[in-house]
Amino acid sequence: MKKRLCLYYIGCVLTLLLLALPTMAAEVVQGKTVTNDLNTKLITVEEYDLKFTPQNKYGNPTGKTMVFDLSEALIGKEAVPGDIVRIAYKVVDGKNKVIRIMNVTRQDVMKK
Amino acid sequence: MLEWYTMYMPISGVDIFWPGLVLIGFSVGCIGGFFGMGGAWMVTPGLNILGFPMAFAIGTDIAHIAGKSMISTFRHAKFGNVDYKLGLIMIVGTVIGIEIGAQIVMWLERLGQVGPVVRWAYIVLLALICIMVFYDYYKADKKKKAGDVGERGAEGITWYKTLHRIKIPPMVHFKTAGFTCSAWLPIMVSFLTGILAGFLGIGGGLIRMPALVYLIGCPTHIAVGTDLFEVMISGLYGTFTYGAKGRIEIYAVFVMLLGAAIGAQIGTVATKYAKGYGIRIAFGLAVLACMVSIILKQYKIDLAATVLILGAVGAICVYICGIMFSGAAKELREKKASSH
Amino acid sequence: MRKHFRRLLALGTAVFTVFLPELVRAAGPAAEMLIVVADSRRVSAGWARYFVDSYNTNPLWFGLECTIITAFMGVTLGVITDQIMRHVGIDLTSRKIIEH
Numbered sequence: 001m002k003k004r005l006c007l008y009y010i011g012c013v014l015t016l017l018l019l020a021l022p023t024m025a026a027e028v029v030q031g032k033t034v035t036n037d038l039n040t041k042l043i044t045v046e047e048y049d050l051k052f053t054p055q056n057k058y059g060n061p062t063g064k065t066m067v068f069d070l071s072e073a074l075i076g077k078e079a080v081p082g083d084i085v086r087i088a089y090k091v092v093d094g095k096n097k098v099i100r101i102m103n104v105t106r107q108d109v110m111k112k
Numbered sequence: 113m114l115e116w117y118t119m120y121m122p123i124s125g126v127d128i129f130w131p132g133l134v135l136i137g138f139s140v141g142c143i144g145g146f147f148g149m150g151g152a153w154m155v156t157p158g159l160n161i162l163g164f165p166m167a168f169a170i171g172t173d174i175a176h177i178a179g180k181s182m183i184s185t186f187r188h189a190k191f192g193n194v195d196y197k198l199g200l201i202m203i204v205g206t207v208i209g210i211e212i213g214a215q216i217v218m219w220l221e222r223l224g225q226v227g228p229v230v231r232w233a234y235i236v237l238l239a240l241i242c243i244m245v246f247y248d249y250y251k252a253d254k255k256k257k258a259g260d261v262g263e264r265g266a267e268g269i270t271w272y273k274t275l276h277r278i279k280i281p282p283m284v285h286f287k288t289a290g291f292t293c294s295a296w297l298p299i300m301v302s303f304l305t306g307i308l309a310g311f312l313g314i315g316g317g318l319i320r321m322p323a324l325v326y327l328i329g330c331p332t333h334i335a336v337g338t339d340l341f342e343v344m345i346s347g348l349y350g351t352f353t354y355g356a357k358g359r360i361e362i363y364a365v366f367v368m369l370l371g372a373a374i375g376a377q378i379g380t381v382a383t384k385y386a387k388g389y390g391i392r393i394a395f396g397l398a399v400l401a402c403m404v405s406i407i408l409k410q411y412k413i414d415l416a417a418t419v420l421i422l423g424a425v426g427a428i429c430v431y432i433c434g435i436m437f438s439g440a441a442k443e444l445r446e447k448k449a450s451s452h
Numbered sequence: 453m454r455k456h457f458r459r460l461l462a463l464g465t466a467v468f469t470v471f472l473p474e475l476v477r478a479a480g481p482a483a484e485m486l487i488v489v490a491d492s493r494r495v496s497a498g499w500a501r502y503f504v505d506s507y508n509t510n511p512l513w514f515g516l517e518c519t520i521i522t523a524f525m526g527v528t529l530g531v532i533t534d535q536i537m538r539h540v541g542i543d544l545t546s547r548k549i550i551e552h
Contacts, residue, residue, distance in 0.1 A: 012528075099508060107488075122492070353515065
């Protein structure tokens with residue numbers, strides 16, 4: 001029993017150490033695709049806010065547009081203008097580098 | 113959407129009726145502890161019915177199995193009856209099998225078919241469990257009426273003798289379990305159960321246990337221990353692979369594990385005081401109710417499905433808790449009386 | 453001859469088992485992956501934010517975290533509930549286990 005508890009405490013310490021390691025933080029933005037250029041791999045998105053209502057379940061347009069670089073992104077279903085997308089990105093050298101992009105519109109259709 | 117009874121699940125992005133989540137976790141622990149079998153069969157359908165997308169339901173179920181198997185492993189700590197050689201060889205098949213099961217799920221998800229396919233697979237599985245439970249009861253009932261109380265294992269089935277004759281190298285001798293066979297036999301058995309476990313998000317003991325006994329020829333007590341060991345491995349690997357595939361809602365795992373830990377205690381204590389075979393019928397009925405609610409969900413009658421599955425598992429939990437509390441109260445009273 | 457055949461069979465089975473996941477992946481019509489981005493705008497608390505961030509940035513790391521944390525949590529809960537039961541004074545050692 002003592003040996004087991006000892007092992008357990010070692011496990012506790014290791015787990016806490018693991019959690020203390022810094023993770024990369026990513027910004028998340030959700031909005032409507034304005035343009036998605038497959039050649040330059042740049043996507044323009046109109047940002048939506050967080051005020052979800054039954055009518056606007058993805059939030060309301062804020063009018064602010066942002067440009068993202070998809071060159072290194074994990075892309076699922078290709079977004080066409082009008083699709084709601086959710087993007088995890090980080091800013092590298094002033095550029096918005098996308099880590100992964102989710103096509104909310106098209107994935108909601110096939111959910112469940 | 114921000115009523116008190118819903119909880120936002122940050123990864124899958126759905127709002128979940130959290131008391132349902134707690135109840136499912138608690139029931140799995142309670143029923144699992146009481147009947148000595150996983151109970152994971154109700155988690156994937158239950159989570160799906162509560163609103164999780166199917167792939168998330170499977171991943172979350174597997175993670176919760178990993179956590180729960182760690183509880184039981186730590187408690188019993190003696191894998192005393194494990195044939196480690198057999199267990200280690202089976203890991204190969206289990207891990208590859210789980211990976212394939214998970215790949216199939218992801219592939220079906222891309223096609224948008226994972227929900228219906230897994231639901232129908234579950235309906236078949238639960239129907240089989242149901243038949244097993246009721247047949248078991250029927251047999252025991254008949255025996256009792258015939259006055260035959262003697263316990264006899266299923267010695268009649270000796271498929272493993274035939275299977276042991278297949279001599280594809282490498283041949284391995286398992287010392288603890290006491291037989292020699294081709295290493296491919298346990299690998300293939302664990303491989304197939306692994307696929308099923310990865311695909312349905314179950315521990316696989318339901319299939320692995322009988323397979324170990326009848327197909328591999330393991331003595332029952334060794335089969336129990338080795339199976340427990342494999343469930344842990346399959347749970348941990350399943351958690352890793354589903355996590356890496358991004359299909360685990362870690363918060364739901366926490367909530368359910370908390371419920372399961374408490375439920376498991378009540379369930380195991382209740383076995384001390386339970387008498388008779390009648391409880392099996394209740395168990396069979398719960399499985400049946402779970403099956404019906406999956407069918408309801410398949411035809412998009414969501415509310416009825418939710419009420420039915422939560423009601424059924426809730427009722428059986430109340431029953432088990434009742435057994436436990438009355439029994440425990442009696443034991444404590446007697447203890448007090450005898451100490452005076 | 454038969455010995456060779458058996459060896460070949462063993463090798464064949466091994467290759468088949470190891471590469472089956474690849475086969476499954478290759479089989480069937482290719483459809484696009486479903487990528488999920490966790491909405492970190494909707495979580496503020498430290499813990500939730502931690503998981504959501506590692507989910508969004510590094511899937512393998514998230515998988516590892518899930519494994520370690522569930523295992524750790526399982527054991528912790530086991531220890532705590534055991535303590536409680538001992539405290540209550542119910543004898544858990546003399547129970548019979550119903551096996552299936």
